Amino acid sequence: MTLPGPASDDHDHAPVIVGTAGSFARSVLDERHPALIERVRQATPYPPEQQRALDALLEEITEGVIEPLDEAEPGAGQWRDEPHYGQRWPDVPFLWAESFFYRKLLAALRYFTPGPWQGVDPFAPFKNAELASSKLDDELSALDRLPQLPSEEQDRTLLHSSLWGNRADLGFQLSAGAEGLGARVPGLVVDDSAELWRILAVARPGMVCLVADNAGPELLPDLVLADHLLTTRRAASVMLHLKPYPYYVSDATTADALACLDRLTAASGHAADVGKRLRQAMTSGRLILRTHPFFCAPLPYAFMPDDLRRDFSTARLTIMKGDLNYRRLVGDRHWPATIPFTEVTAYFPAAVAALRTLKSDVATGLAPHALEQLDATGEAWRTSGTHALIQVSV
Numbered sequence: 001m002t003l004p005g006p007a008s009d010d011h012d013h014a015p016v017i018v019g020t021a022g023s024f025a026r027s028v029l030d031e032r033h034p035a036l037i038e039r040v041r042q043a044t045p046y047p048p049e050q051q052r053a054l055d056a057l058l059e060e061i062t063e064g065v066i067e068p069l070d071e072a073e074p075g076a077g078q079w080r081d082e083p084h085y086g087q088r089w090p091d092v093p094f095l096w097a098e099s100f101f102y103r104k105l106l107a108a109l110r111y112f113t114p115g116p117w118q119g120v121d122p123f124a125p126f127k128n129a130e131l132a133s134s135k136l137d138d139e140l141s142a143l144d145r146l147p148q149l150p151s152e153e154q155d156r157t158l159l160h161s162s163l164w165g166n167r168a169d170l171g172f173q174l175s176a177g178a179e180g181l182g183a184r185v186p187g188l189v190v191d192d193s194a195e196l197w198r199i200l201a202v203a204r205p206g207m208v209c210l211v212a213d214n215a216g217p218e219l220l221p222d223l224v225l226a227d228h229l230l231t232t233r234r235a236a237s238v239m240l241h242l243k244p245y246p247y248y249v250s251d252a253t254t255a256d257a258l259a260c261l262d263r264l265t266a267a268s269g270h271a272a273d274v275g276k277r278l279r280q281a282m283t284s285g286r287l288i289l290r291t292h293p294f295f296c297a298p299l300p301y302a303f304m305p306d307d308l309r310r311d312f313s314t315a316r317l318t319i320m321k322g323d324l325n326y327r328r329l330v331g332d333r334h335w336p337a338t339i340p341f342t343e344v345t346a347y348f349p350a351a352v353a354a355l356r357t358l359k360s361d362v363a364t365g366l367a368p369h370a371l372e373q374l375d376a377t378g379e380a381w382r383t384s385g386t387h388a389l390i391q392v393s394v
């Protein structure tokens with residue numbers, strides 16, 4: 001099943017986002033993807049076969065039309081019936097184009113092909129460098145001051161650290177530092193955090209699904225938040241949804257989650273305590289790692305398969321992290337930014353919260369005056385990552 005294209009919009013749907021000339025989506029297709037091919041090439045000494053395949057991919061996305069995966073590519077059959085082959089990359093739904101680009105990149109690098117390169121994460125050099133950064137040591141040691149904070153401040157600090165972790169710093173220092181989180185709050189265009197904590201403040205905690213986004217500097221605060229939900233009995237269990245294979249450069253896989261656990265337990269003080277508790281939670285089944293092929297599908301969550309819908313329907317709350325998950329949650333369309341978040345997520349089987357830094361055009365659930373103020377700034381508030389939102393739909 002494929003995202004309805006621009007021509008097939010229902011009358012009550014906004015136009016699907018495509019790579020219109022001059023748009024953010026177009027800049028991703030024309031600039032970020034070619035640049036990423038070169039970054040991947042520089043980071044790992046791939047042999048001539050992969051080099052030739054990368055050259056062909058670069059030519060296809062810049063000069064050509066969308067070509068199907070080679071028939072010999074493992075899993076090509078799942079992509080065989082897509083309706084966009086032969087079209088220009090900017091002319092098809094941006095969500096589809098971006099997702100298929102990453103699938104073709106892994107094909108070019110023989111990620112799925114039995115042999116020496118099978119399962120080698122092309123983005124590992126970038127992820128490993130982020131996780132090894134000494135900057136994280138300072139961030140993690142700032143966690144030592146967390147237990148002294150009042151419980152509500154702990155809630156706020158860890159929720160905001162998870163939210164802003166999307167911007168490659170953990171945000172823990174912000175909570176303990178002089179400037180505090182106040183420095184970030186102006187960037188918060190919607191804040192439904194009170195509703196989020198209300199949903200979790202129940203006598204008998206249930207399962208919380210946390211749909212992860214990026215590894216390293218984002219996944220670390222996500223894991224600290226998961227530990228906090230477990231230790232403060234807001235969650236009986238946390239189901240951490242991860243990508244089944246490398247995706248969108250930084251998206252977290254199981255290997256990345258385990259690397260973060262190691263980073264926590266190898267730290268000192270509170271961070272190490274959190275790491276130990278999370279390892280125990282995993283072995284006791286209270287922290288469950290889950291993945292599903294749909295997390296790398298080019299479709300909105302409205303098209304999720306039944307087994308994934310069941311996971312979310314049994315959860316007290318599902319927390320969707322990051323920009324791509326938001327685009328898939330609300331549908332990657334040119335919605336009026338004031339359309340209620342509850343309206344565009346009405347299909348979701350249970351309570352859902354989005355923790356998202358705005359890094360692409362789609363926006364929903366903004367108050368009219370907030371939208372007016374943001375547009376009046378003349379800043380690229382939708383795509384610069386300087387603004388964020390916490391939205392809840394029950």
Ligand SMILES: O=P(O)(O)OC[C@@]1(O)O[C@H](CO)[C@@H](O)[C@@H]1O
Nearest residue numbers: 028166213322323324325359360
């Ligand atoms: O989901 P994340 O990691 O927060 O952000 C992913 C993302 O913002 O990066 C792309 C641009 O490079 C966007 O198209 C996409 O939504």
